[in-house]
Amino acid sequence: MHFLARITALFVLISTAWALLSSLPETQVLVMYDATLSLPEEANLDHLLEVNDKYKVSYVDYADDAAQLFLGEDSIYSHVVFLPSLKRSAAATGIVDKFKLLEFFNKGGNVLAVLGAESALPEHVRLFLNEAGIYPAPKGFVVEDHFEKVSVGASNVVEPRIIGAAEVPEYKGTAALVSNNAFALPLVKGAKTSFTASPKDSALIAEKTWTLGEQCFLAAAFQGLNSARIAWVGSEQLLNEDLVRWVFQEKGVLKLQFVEHYKADEPGLSDRTQYRIKNDVVYTAGVSEWKDGQWVPYVPATEDDVLQLSFKMLDPYQRLNLTALGPGASTENGPDDLTIFYVNFTTPDHHGMFTFELDYKRPGLTFIEDRRVVTVRHLANDEYKRSWDIPNSWLYLATFGTVIAAWFLFVMNFLYIGEKKPNGASAAKEAAEKKAEKK
Numbered sequence: 081m082h083f084l085a086r087i088t089a090l091f092v093l094i095s096t097a098w099a100l101l102s103s104l105p106e107t108q109v110l111v112m113y114d115a116t117l118s119l120p121e122e123a124n125l126d127h128l129l130e131v132n133d134k135y136k137v138s139y140v141d142y143a144d145d146a147a148q149l150f151l152g153e154d155s156i157y158s159h160v161v162f163l164p165s166l167k168r169s170a171a172a173t174g175i176v177d178k179f180k181l182l183e184f185f186n187k188g189g190n191v192l193a194v195l196g197a198e199s200a201l202p203e204h205v206r207l208f209l210n211e212a213g214i215y216p217a218p219k220g221f222v223v224e225d226h227f228e229k230v231s232v233g234a235s236n237v238v239e240p241r242i243i244g245a246a247e248v249p250e251y252k253g254t255a256a257l258v259s260n261n262a263f264a265l266p267l268v269k270g271a272k273t274s275f276t277a278s279p280k281d282s283a284l285i286a287e288k289t290w291t292l293g294e295q296c297f298l299a300a301a302f303q304g305l306n307s308a309r310i311a312w313v314g315s316e317q318l319l320n321e322d323l324v325r326w327v328f329q330e331k332g333v334l335k336l337q338f339v340e341h342y343k344a345d346e347p348g349l350s351d352r353t354q355y356r357i358k359n360d361v362v363y364t365a366g367v368s369e370w371k372d373g374q375w376v377p378y379v380p381a382t383e384d385d386v387l388q389l390s391f392k393m394l395d396p397y398q399r400l401n402l403t404a405l406g407p408g409a410s411t412e413n414g415p416d417d418l419t420i421f422y423v424n425f426t427t428p429d430h431h432g433m434f435t436f437e438l439d440y441k442r443p444g445l446t447f448i449e450d451r452r453v454v455t456v457r458h459l460a461n462d463e464y465k466r467s468w469d470i471p472n473s474w475l476y477l478a479t480f481g482t483v484i485a486a487w488f489l490f491v492m493n494f495l496y497i498g499e500k501k502p503n504g505a506s507a508a509k510e511a512a513e514k515k516a517e518k519k
């Protein structure tokens with residue numbers, strides 16, 4: 081009876097948990113827009129994402145002062161999109177606030193900001209972008225060119241991995257300056273002859289131009305150390321599916337599935353904490369990429385995307401490229417969902433605390449960092465080579481042998497070889513014989 085009650089309780093618990101889990105909301109997307117501006121067609125995210133049951137998109141007006149980004153400590157949304165607005169300040173201070181946005185980003189939230197030729201972004205969104213090293217032009221500034229039509233083609237795309245093939249025959253929008261922060265990624269650059277200024281200013285002077293020539297960027301992105309993403313585009317025309325997927329972490333997402341290191345002659349003993357100097361070591365790592373809703377083996381796109389291992393103590397003693405061994409599975413009998421990379425090397429002739437460091441940061445891909453600290457010890461007393469294994473010692477060993485042999489020969493010679501020494505009885509006899517001969 082008792083047992084039965086327990087089983088029933090357990091069953092109820094499991095089914096409640098299951099119901100709770102399956103009723104968890106889909107990924108929440110927040111879209112901020114200005115109701116006084118009609119939503120541009122390109123900004124229709126339903127169309128861009130072919131929204132199925134995966135995303136729950138909430139549209140909030142910039143004028144909605146009750147809207148919030150956080151519920152207690154947690155952010156309600158995974159991704160936030162800022163569409164152009166006419167006003168520089170927004171009433172929705174629960175969302176449009178530099179500090180709230182930074183906190184949202186630090187917690188892993190992704191932000192997409194869209195600007196237009198005639199519109200502005202709320203000041204706090206702009207300040208937030210400035211923190212990431214993206215400086216959009218002020219309201220009313222547009223990209224112009226006196227030599228040719230302002231357009232976007234393959235030659236303008238700096239980072240095709242993020243924005244794909246952007247094609248805009250006639251670009252109407254604004255531009256931004258991008259700082260040389262290593263985490264800020266220019267996506268689309270302007271033509272050499274382009275500049276950004278307000279069409280109202282008749283004279284083009286340095287103080288009234290925001291960008292000149294190739295310092296002008298029409299789209300830029302930023303990925304933080306926590307792999308959260310920010311993207312900014314100067315016009316809805318540049319908003320494409322590739323970019324939205326990238327910001328929403330559907331593209332360019334990597335996962336380190338495992339890391340292993342072992343001595344080449346003891347493959348069974350992995351992840352040991354101690355090695356000896358001059359050991360042959362094998363290091364392997366498995367990396368997956370998120371593609372179309374599942375993990376697949378990651379294949380570096382170019383030669384420069386090779387994974388590298390550093391074996392370092394303050395300085396890297398070894399920095400080696402990893403070689404792809406082939407696809408593998410992260411679960412037993414599961415599908416092949418990762419690529420196994422490996423490298424083997426000899427530990428340096430230096431003892432101390434070393435780190436196997438895998439630090440993979442490539443533009444457009446989430447960052448992979450892994451550090452394993454191991455001890456490298458010197459040879460134990462009984463691990464040194466015996467003297468006769470060292471060719472240099474052969475001369476000394478030979479001298480040693482020669483001395484023994486020479487000494488032995490000398491003694492033998494001294495004792496038994498050469499002129500016989502006269503001894504008592506025979507000497508007397510010989511003397512007698514000689515006497516007899518003389519007679």
Ligand SMILES: *[C@@H]1O[C@H](CO)[C@@H](O)[C@H](O)[C@H]1NC(C)=O
Pocket residue numbers: 383384386399400401
């Ligand atoms: C690693 O790969 C890069 C890029 O292909 C190459 O430049 C570098 O020389 C390689 N390093 C080693 C140690 O082979």
Ligand SMILES: *[C@@H]1O[C@H](CO)[C@@H](O)[C@H](O)[C@H]1NC(C)=O
Pocket residue numbers: 360424425426
């Ligand atoms: C790596 O291993 C292969 C075969 O297992 C061997 O031929 C090669 O010399 C090793 N390389 C190093 C640097 O130890």
